[in-house]
Amino acid sequence: MGELARLEVADGVGTIRLDRPKMNPLDAQMQREIIEAADEADRRDDVAAVVVYGGERVFAAGADIKEMAAMSYQDMVRHSQLLQDFTKAVAGIGKPTVSAITGFALGGGCEVALATDVRFAADDAKLGQPEILLGIIPGAGGTQRLARLVGPAKAKDLIYTGRFVSAQEALEIGLVDQLHPAADVYAKAVEWAGQFAGGPALALRAAKTAVDRGLEVDLFTGLEIERSEFAGLFATEDQKLGMESFVENGPGKATFRGR
Numbered sequence: 001m002g003e004l005a006r007l008e009v010a011d012g013v014g015t016i017r018l019d020r021p022k023m024n025p026l027d028a029q030m031q032r033e034i035i036e037a038a039d040e041a042d043r044r045d046d047v048a049a050v051v052v053y054g055g056e057r058v059f060a061a062g063a064d065i066k067e068m069a070a071m072s073y074q075d076m077v078r079h080s081q082l083l084q085d086f087t088k089a090v091a092g093i094g095k096p097t098v099s100a101i102t103g104f105a106l107g108g109g110c111e112v113a114l115a116t117d118v119r120f121a122a123d124d125a126k127l128g129q130p131e132i133l134l135g136i137i138p139g140a141g142g143t144q145r146l147a148r149l150v151g152p153a154k155a156k157d158l159i160y161t162g163r164f165v166s167a168q169e170a171l172e173i174g175l176v177d178q179l180h181p182a183a184d185v186y187a188k189a190v191e192w193a194g195q196f197a198g199g200p201a202l203a204l205r206a207a208k209t210a211v212d213r214g215l216e217v218d219l220f221t222g223l224e225i226e227r228s229e230f231a232g233l234f235a236t237e238d239q240k241l242g243m244e245s246f247v248e249n250g251p252g253k254a255t256f257r258g259r
Contacts, residue, residue, distance in 0.1 A: 002033030007040050007047075012197025013190050014047035016090075018054040018112075026108040027064035028079065031086035034112070038089035045258065048201065049096040049193035052116055053186055059101045059125070060109025065134065083108075083140045090115035091141075091212070094205040096196050100189035101125050102182050106164070111138060114145035117208070119175070120189045121167045122182035127175060130162035148215060150174050200238040201258035206230070 001007075004020045004027075016037045018024045026034075041050045054060050063083075071079060090097065090112060097116040099105070105113045105127045113119050113127070121127070129142045137143060138159060147155035150173045158165065170176040180188045196204060206229040214222030233239050237259040245254035 002036060004030040005033035005037050007037040007044075009044070009047055011194060012046065012048040013193045014041040014044070014050045015190070016041065016050060016052045018052070018060055023058050023061035023104070024054045024109065025062065025064040026060055026086075026112075027067050028082060030064075031082050034086045035089040038086075038093050042093045042095065045201075047095065048199060048204075049098070049196040050093055050116075051098055051100055051186070051189045051193050052090065052112060053100040053189070054102065054105075054109070056102055056182070056186075058103035059099070059105040060112060061104045062107030062109055062130070063140070080139055087111050087115040087141045087145075091145075094208060095201070096193060096204060096208070098189045098192055100186045101127070101176065102185055104164075107131055107138070107142075108140050111140040111142045111145070114141060114149060118177045118192070120178045120180060120185055120192070121170060121176040122185045123167050123179045124182060125167045125170070125176075126164045127167075127170050128162065128164040129159050130164070132159060133162040146175075198256060200236075200242060200254075200256045202236050202238060203233055203242075206233055 004018070006017050006019065008015045008017055016034065018030070020030055041047050099113040099116045099119045101113055101119060101121040102125060103122070105125065107130060110127050110129055129138045129146065131138050131142070143155070143159060146158065154173050165175065167176065167179050171179050178188065210226045210229045213225050217225070238256045241256060242254040
């Protein structure tokens with residue numbers, strides 16, 4: 001179990017808990033531990049879906065600037081790979097994922113949130129990519145995932161200005177998907193994730209693969225990815241159980257085995 005980031009599992013839901021008080025700055029150790037927690041969540045059969053959570057007060061206020069300020073160009077050439085890898089690890093979890101955002105999700109913290117499938121935020125949360133104010137740009141996926149999520153014009157506005165976005169504006173532009181009182185955000189995220197416990201794990205993984213990989217290619221290549229994932233599910237036990245249950249009992253009553 002990591003010192004600064006760890007996986008906690010209950011009732012089929014895994015929580016990747018960011019825990020470096022008081023603002024969860026994302027230093028190299030924490031980035032490596034997020035990779036370990038994400039990889040563990042992906043491979044564990046008792047984890048159906050994942051919540052990423054920074055605690056009641058803050059999600060993550062960004063990378064550890066004190067650590068980065070001392071780095072040379074040569075240092076950052078090496079470290080920038082880790083910056084990419086830790087958010088890739090979160091995005092690569094082959095299960096439904098949701099960020100539960102309280103307080104601030106800035107810089108690297110916002111990039112972690114961008115790497116999950118959906119984002120639930122406290123109604124008083126603040127999000128943003130303020131790297132430009134440090135004379136740099138987002139380096140953990142922000143220029144790419146933000147533009148794909150909210151569109152290039154809105155992404156450029158946020159990245160060029162470095163301004164903080166209110167929870168309400170984040171909802172309006174599609175940066176977050178639901179707003180809740182701060183005290184309820186984590187519970188709502190767990191509730192969303194919990195609906196996938198006992199679900200068709202291989203079909204959920206295939207759906208995520210088809211959507212994510214399809215966004216990276218042209219339409220016809222994306223359709224081929226979908227076709228391949230769709231056909232592959234006919235080799236699973238869950239497909240047989242799901243269709244037999246539908247024929248015999250109607251929709252929504254199947255008991256899946258994740259095989």
